[in-house]
Amino acid sequence: MTRRVVITGMGTxxxxxxxxxxxxKNLLECRCGIEMTELFDAxxxxxxxxxxxxxxxxxxxxxQEIQEKHKNAARNSKLMIAAAYQAWxxxxxxxxxxxxxxxxxxxxxxxxxxxxxxxxxxxxxxxxAASWDNTTNSMAWDKWAQVASSRLSAEKEIEQEPNxxxxxxxxxxxxxxxxxxxxxxxxxxxxxxxxxxxxxxNGQADILVxxxxxSMIHPLGVTGFNRLTALSTRNxxxxxxxxxFEIDRDGFVMAEGGSAIILEELESALKRGATILAEVVGYxxxxxxxxxxxxxxxxxxxxxxxxxxxxDAGMKPEDIxxxxxxxxxxxxxxxxxxxxxxxxxxxxxxxxxxxxxxxMLGHLIAAAGAxxxxxxxxxxxxxxxxxxxxxxxxxxxCDLDYIPNAPRKAQVxxxxxxxxxFGGQNNTIIIKKFSRDA
Amino acid sequence: MPNRRSVIxxxxxxxxxxxxxDACFDAMLNGAIGIKPTVAFSAKDFPxxxxxxxxxxxxxxxxxxxxxxxxxxxxxxxxxxxxxxDAAMQxxxxxxxxxxxxxxIDIDPTRSxxxxxxxxxxxxxxxxxxxxxxxxxxxxxxxxxxxAGGMESLTPLWLLKYLxxxxxxxxxxxxxxxxxxxxxxxxxxxxxxxxGEAHRQIARGKADMILAGGAESKVNAMCVMRxxxxxxxNTSSNDTPEKASRPFDSDSKGMIxxxxxxxxxxxDREKATARGAKxxxxxxxxxxxxxxxxxSTDLFIPEIDCQGTRTAIENALAMAGITAKDLDLVxxxxxxxxxxxxxxxxxxxxxxxxxxxxxxxxxxxxxxxAGAGASAIDAVIAITAxxxxxxxxxxNCEKPIDGxxxxxxxxxxxxxxxxxxxxxxxxxxxQTSAMVISKTE
Numbered sequence: 001m002t003r004r005v006v007i008t009g010m011g012t013x014x015x016x017x018x019x020x021x022x023x024x025k026n027l028l029e030c031r032c033g034i035e036m037t038e039l040f041d042a043x044x045x046x047x048x049x050x051x052x053x054x055x056x057x058x059x060x061x062x063x064q065e066i067q068e069k070h071k072n073a074a075r076n077s078k079l080m081i082a083a084a085y086q087a088w089x090x091x092x093x094x095x096x097x098x099x100x101x102x103x104x105x106x107x108x109x110x111x112x113x114x115x116x117x118x119x120x121x122x123x124x125x126x127x128x129a130a131s132w133d134n135t136t137n138s139m140a141w142d143k144w145a146q147v148a149s150s151r152l153s154a155e156k157e158i159e160q161e162p163n164x165x166x167x168x169x170x171x172x173x174x175x176x177x178x179x180x181x182x183x184x185x186x187x188x189x190x191x192x193x194x195x196x197x198x199x200x201x202n203g204q205a206d207i208l209v210x211x212x213x214x215s216m217i218h219p220l221g222v223t224g225f226n227r228l229t230a231l232s233t234r235n236x237x238x239x240x241x242x243x244x245f246e247i248d249r250d251g252f253v254m255a256e257g258g259s260a261i262i263l264e265e266l267e268s269a270l271k272r273g274a275t276i277l278a279e280v281v282g283y284x285x286x287x288x289x290x291x292x293x294x295x296x297x298x299x300x301x302x303x304x305x306x307x308x309x310x311x312d313a314g315m316k317p318e319d320i321x322x323x324x325x326x327x328x329x330x331x332x333x334x335x336x337x338x339x340x341x342x343x344x345x346x347x348x349x350x351x352x353x354x355x356x357x358x359x360m361l362g363h364l365i366a367a368a369g370a371x372x373x374x375x376x377x378x379x380x381x382x383x384x385x386x387x388x389x390x391x392x393x394x395x396x397x398c399d400l401d402y403i404p405n406a407p408r409k410a411q412v413x414x415x416x417x418x419x420x421x422f423g424g425q426n427n428t429i430i431i432k433k434f435s436r437d438a
Numbered sequence: 439m440p441n442r443r444s445v446i447x448x449x450x451x452x453x454x455x456x457x458x459x460d461a462c463f464d465a466m467l468n469g470a471i472g473i474k475p476t477v478a479f480s481a482k483d484f485p486x487x488x489x490x491x492x493x494x495x496x497x498x499x500x501x502x503x504x505x506x507x508x509x510x511x512x513x514x515x516x517x518x519x520x521x522x523x524d525a526a527m528q529x530x531x532x533x534x535x536x537x538x539x540x541x542x543i544d545i546d547p548t549r550s551x552x553x554x555x556x557x558x559x560x561x562x563x564x565x566x567x568x569x570x571x572x573x574x575x576x577x578x579x580x581x582x583x584x585x586a587g588g589m590e591s592l593t594p595l596w597l598l599k600y601l602x603x604x605x606x607x608x609x610x611x612x613x614x615x616x617x618x619x620x621x622x623x624x625x626x627x628x629x630x631x632x633x634g635e636a637h638r639q640i641a642r643g644k645a646d647m648i649l650a651g652g653a654e655s656k657v658n659a660m661c662v663m664r665x666x667x668x669x670x671x672n673t674s675s676n677d678t679p680e681k682a683s684r685p686f687d688s689d690s691k692g693m694i695x696x697x698x699x700x701x702x703x704x705x706d707r708e709k710a711t712a713r714g715a716k717x718x719x720x721x722x723x724x725x726x727x728x729x730x731x732x733x734s735t736d737l738f739i740p741e742i743d744c745q746g747t748r749t750a751i752e753n754a755l756a757m758a759g760i761t762a763k764d765l766d767l768v769x770x771x772x773x774x775x776x777x778x779x780x781x782x783x784x785x786x787x788x789x790x791x792x793x794x795x796x797x798x799x800x801x802x803x804x805x806x807x808a809g810a811g812a813s814a815i816d817a818v819i820a821i822t823a824x825x826x827x828x829x830x831x832x833x834n835c836e837k838p839i840d841g842x843x844x845x846x847x848x849x850x851x852x853x854x855x856x857x858x859x860x861x862x863x864x865x866x867x868x869q870t871s872a873m874v875i876s877k878t879e
Binding site for chain 1: 479480481482483484485508511547548551552556557558561563564566567568570571574577578579581582583584585586589590592593594595596597598600601602603604606607608610611613614615616617618619620621622623624625628631635638639641642644659660663664666667668669725726727728730735737738745746749753865866867868869870
């Protein structure tokens, strides 16, 4: 029989809170984490706003030893460490597995969907600015080398590598099990949680710290998405700029943050007396294999992921009480995601409550899926579903129940969370209220 | 549910020694070294002026007509992945929509996947610098100018060239692979960990066929600069490129940046047998772990005995149901950075203590360290050695580090029947993994 995988800890640092409870309260109060961008001067950018993590006091709450040892970590790694520390505490695991014999550290690991660290912009761009020779129309590599070698630092550079958030966690908690990180764009942390579930089911690990962290709110990150015209440019009404499923939605809003979820094999959790928050019961992962720039117009990849997750959970559409949508607020995503749900759920699609917390949180890119899954865990715990805010006039092609503008109380036992990445990678997770009998 | 067996039915690589598993392997048997003065950018003002660069290829001739428009979205990292995938698919003789757009095809697209490890993917610095040159005020970058329109000198799809998942995405589109698709970003361990994950996916029935491996170009001024700043790169052999990369040698002064990629095609055994595929072997053991540096604040220095690597190897051997004595070949990570090589050598000596005569092939002296492509390249070389029954010589390792007792093939090519091979990898940052590949009975 396949080993069961449960959730025994969660933690988050995001634009709406530096812990799960604050975030959840703010989401249920329909608060919005979007403000004018402060991390850099975006005053002339097409998009001048974003959802930033403000006030780094959460970092001060970490044990001195961790703060000191990991002080050079990049912003994404710091967000990850803070989130993972909360989750680890909630799971009641020993501060470090190093030098203890209660838990086999070789069976405890990490599987993150984490982004790269933000570029050391001022210094990086200074090298670029010094290096283009307009007279020869070519790169002056000597100048680049000179500026780069004098201004860039080894620590800041190497901390940008996407494997670093996972490495920091393994080091802090003293882990010897698998230490994975994946980066499938906006689907990354959902994929990480899914693959982590599989690793535990398959016996390669008993406990895994999963989730993700990302911060692309830097001049080049926003440049990239502005050039793609993927971001909202509603600079005159930023608090309602993230409008998933709304008729005049004009793009997503960039956010940043880190979220962690501790996955644990059921017997291990029971043996330790850990509090079980929910059970992961289904996972599906597919690719559109269609185009680099567009989702498949029928949503075939997303539909296949949803279907696989249902099959994996041994469930039917009517078993799903709530869907946490990818719901980015781009014209394409919301239309196709609606199609995806209809194509798998049929008539049941109209009876299934769906919402996008990105309407309040913005889009945490690689960290989005894990953050959204945390809201599914709290939805199950409190029997209340977070809303899609800013939804006054749904687009005609978006005709499902998106829980508009106010949270809704209802019995919530089973939640589905969708994440679709740029380039066509689709991942769906299903979690369920825990009960001893499967 | 019993785990299904997957077998290796195609392998392909690209690196400084060529494209395709045989080109590289033959070059190795002939004593070739692909490390040369850097061509991709003018490196005369860089401390290290050497690199292991792969051949330039006209990419629009390498992809199906339907995907030609997307060639302009391929950064060098993506090219490496696409070239390695092409070589592996040709080797597997699988018909897909790439080589047979009118059908018939041999795969069920919804049951076929791709997992390719990638690195951090720095953008094209020349392209960026040219774009930035329109947003200067008195020679200094002006963010306001950039935001107000300067950024428009970058092509609208600029970002899509540098997302790590795009390696897998391009490959999924070319061959119509609609099943599991992932992008592992675990530094130099990415390739091996991707192959390990693919193996698990097939074993657990999630797919029937997966292209897995890794690719990266570290021959980018930014990547080279990072290694220079970190003092991991060899800066003292610019005049002797062939001697520059010296894994496990006591004279090693650091690694040499390289580019490359490799793909292994895993298929469900029954399906592969049914189509009469050539079967190279199968993954019998895989494990990964973490090389924790306990005392240092520097996560980039591995613990001195690579305990994590040892754990991974022991678990991989146990999963394969063999002991060190059963191994016929070990292909270690051996990147050429002395701290890493010393630690890895210690781990290997410990695990191989009763089997120190097992031949060890350190490959990086031939073509450098290709980041996320590195361990997948090693896997393909190991599989080729198993296929041919010959192990290429380990060059530039005349006097092994710290009196290390491993049996490096440093006296020449070695003929040997290979039944079980062990491959290890260690990332800068600590991810480590070990894989046992065995001949299929």
